[in-house]
Amino acid sequence: MSNKTNLKINKQHRLRGNLPKIGIRPAIDGRRKGIRESLEGQTMGMAKAVANFLEENLKYPNGTPVECVIADTCIGGVAEAAATAEKFSREGVGVSITVSPCWCYGSETMDMNPLIPKAIWGFNGTERPGAVYLAALKAAHDQKGLPIFPIYGRQVQDADDRSIPEDVQEKMLRFAKAGLAVAIMRGKSYLSMGSVSMGIAGSMVNEDFFQEYLGMRNEYVDMSEFIRRMEEEIYDKAEFKRAMKWVKENCNEGKDNNPPQVQHSRETKDEEWETVVKMTLIARDLMVGNPKLAEMGYGEEAMGHNAIAAGFQGQRQWTDHFPNGDFMEAILNSSFDWNGLREPFIMATENDTLNGVSMLFGHLLTNTAQIFADVRTYWSPESVKRVTDKELTGRAQNGIIHLINSGSATLDGTGQQTKNGRPVMKPFWEISSEEVEACLEATSWRPAMLDYFRGGGFSSNYLTKGGMPLTMIRINIIKGLGPVLQIAEGYSVDLPEDVHRILDQRTDPTWPTTWFAPILTGKGAFKDVYSVMNRWGANHAAVSYGHIGGDLITLAAMLRIPVAMHNVSEDKIFRPSAWDGFGTNDLEGADYRACKTFGPLYG
């Protein structure tokens, strides 16, 4: 193990309350004297198989395995349904999956809790009518307005087959990941540090959105709180010392691009480094608290704001005078710092709350760090040819989108972590110390452009490695409609060195760049790359590793956020059965109608 970085892995859950569990409900035909008895083993067996499967395959964002709770008995009628609901509420169940191989009594066995995302796996066998129950239960849920995700295997299984077929597994994982995301964010806070940045609509907090759609609350601190904590030394001073040493050893200060006559002196830059490191400690403490502060006599500050996501206004009032938030945002959004590997904090630049929530969705579905970026330029093949005299090739051949931003792009976005020789972004517990070093090595911290950032600071400058499957997303709020989600799956691409340099030099070469090529479908918003850029609803996007559009569509349906634009193939679209009642030919229109009819989950 390298001695430069610290490979301690911190799996502690840092927010209040326990992590939500998945409750498994084995439903059974209640008729005794033969039927029920003959089905107990198979039904409970399905429940155990599902619990094992989920516990083996899913982890919470802090890296611990997901926990399942199985009902004490099979559920043959309302008494057992109620006993199960009681157990689930005692155990902190946030997601429920009903399983059954047989006929059971729909409304008598159903999970009635409106806040718990629900699925049913109805066994595809014909000795007993599990699929008939699934259909009856769907009907009951749809009629009562308690949407349920139906899982029905494509192939017939034998009665004694205890395996979970692959297509059932895929749907179950998609449902469980999205359901847990819903349950994890509920009751947490989004913390605005500062207010609206430069008139950016996403940084105008829409409290109704947080409260009614996400079940979250909004917390606020003025940016002057950073000054108070710095001047009164309300941070862990031992940690600050450790952090400064780590920064000196691991963070390469890059070339200053400012005209020589305005460049900050060495002494000023050294002070700025101290400030940005203190800002990082303080922002983290504001989000999740820090018991060290209580030891120092700051009991209130030690509590934090229970924030699962946050945003920093920065521009302009802060950055016109103080060092910018780029270091703080980039490090908090990364999977590591001087304390070792740890869950990334979700921190939006310019306090763009809607991009912060987009990042939170990506993080909770993948457990990985997220890139926050400005959606800066569509480079058509013709424009690239004109300015570089080169043709775009490979995945870039239809044009590319330049994602670049000062601020929150996670250092994981360098693409320096690998799996099977390919660049990836991993959950923090899978990252090696060599990969941490490679991410840091690939990043230089460039003195901020002083015409934008009068107070200085350091921007993380890197170039994302090509070849990573990525999903770019954004939540927008439309007056009279509410939130909508945009999703574009695609890839990071490598450009020839000189092409990258020429294009990058036209912007701010001190910022991190990701060249993104969306996957085209030839239709609608994905007719061509231009249309993706042209239809993007705001100046920012959140970028997650992997093609996770299917999981996002499921999550959006749970929260009743319609999906306005996506390039996800139809076989990955998994929504509640009730959505089919709104039409099956035009899935997008049906999604809008269903979301409007059901309304926000907490509305």
Ligand SMILES: C[C@H](O)[C@@H](O)[C@@H](O)C(=O)CO
């Ligand atoms: C430095 C500039 O103000 C940028 O931060 C600005 O263009 C944005 O990021 C807008 O989203």
Ligand SMILES: [Mn+2]
């Ligand atoms: Mn921006």
